Amino acid sequence: MKTLIHALCGAIFVIASIQIWKGVAGADDFRYLTGYAGLGLSGIHHQFTEYTPDLSTVQMDNTIESACGTGFWLFYDATNYAMDSISCSWHLVNHCGNWSTYCQNMVSSLRYAGSPHGLNNNYYNLYEGTSFRGEEFRGDEDAAQLGDLDLAVSSLIVTGQAAWTFYTGLDFTGATVCVYADETTTNSGIDLDFARIENLSELGLPDNSIRSVARGCFSERVVGAAPRSHAGEEHVHDAN
Ligand SMILES: [Ca+2]
Ligand SMILES: [Ca+2]
Numbered sequence: 001m002k003t004l005i006h007a008l009c010g011a012i013f014v015i016a017s018i019q020i021w022k023g024v025a026g027a028d029d030f031r032y033l034t035g036y037a038g039l040g041l042s043g044i045h046h047q048f049t050e051y052t053p054d055l056s057t058v059q060m061d062n063t064i065e066s067a068c069g070t071g072f073w074l075f076y077d078a079t080n081y082a083m084d085s086i087s088c089s090w091h092l093v094n095h096c097g098n099w100s101t102y103c104q105n106m107v108s109s110l111r112y113a114g115s116p117h118g119l120n121n122n123y124y125n126l127y128e129g130t131s132f133r134g135e136e137f138r139g140d141e142d143a144a145q146l147g148d149l150d151l152a153v154s155s156l157i158v159t160g161q162a163a164w165t166f167y168t169g170l171d172f173t174g175a176t177v178c179v180y181a182d183e184t185t186t187n188s189g190i191d192l193d194f195a196r197i198e199n200l201s202e203l204g205l206p207d208n209s210i211r212s213v214a215r216g217c218f219s220e221r222v223v224g225a226a227p228r229s230h231a232g233e234e235h236v237h238d239a240n
Helices: 002-012
Strands: 032-038 042-048 066-076 087-098 109-113 123-127 136-139 155-159 164-169 173-179 183-187 190-197 212-215
Touching (some): 087 183, 087 190
Antiparallel strands (some): 032 066, 066 109, 123 136, 155 190, 164 212, 183 190
């Protein structure tokens, strides 16, 4: 099944068309995503600020074609961020634009990565599936075990400027890798720093091997802090 999904993704992950208007007046670091039913910010719209597992509850299922927003937003063609869904992402600060054709009229659930308390606070999101799909374990402090995501993590996002160390053993034991943000989106002096790891092979770790996480860099293996090459990797389709 996994192989099938990868093959499918490889076939349809083409370069996104990018069309971005200038930043919105009054820019601040408020996280939001306003989705519009039509291109060019036209038609009915809805402003999202929280996780939304089913867009039919706000009459926006399979509808969004353009958007304005701030934050690292994740979009899924199925409800509940399903493991077998197709995902798109948006990581911008106060920008508006038409979505790539691929991501239009398909989103049925959405959520953000990062801290609920601040756009660029130090935070990690761990996901059950590759490409940020499925169940999630998230936080801003050390975790000696990962609850339901023990031995299940397949992708992750780090936001902010702190390093995080991921361990293959419980209680901060086993093999380690340290991850810093290696991409930044900036607008009007507001930064969004992040690292997006769509599968654990990008960290040199086996799939489903992470069991604990600590804030700080406690490994000789460091990922991020400098631009990483994404060439040849599977990629979540950029919505913007
Ligand atoms: Ca859908
Ligand atoms: Ca997994």
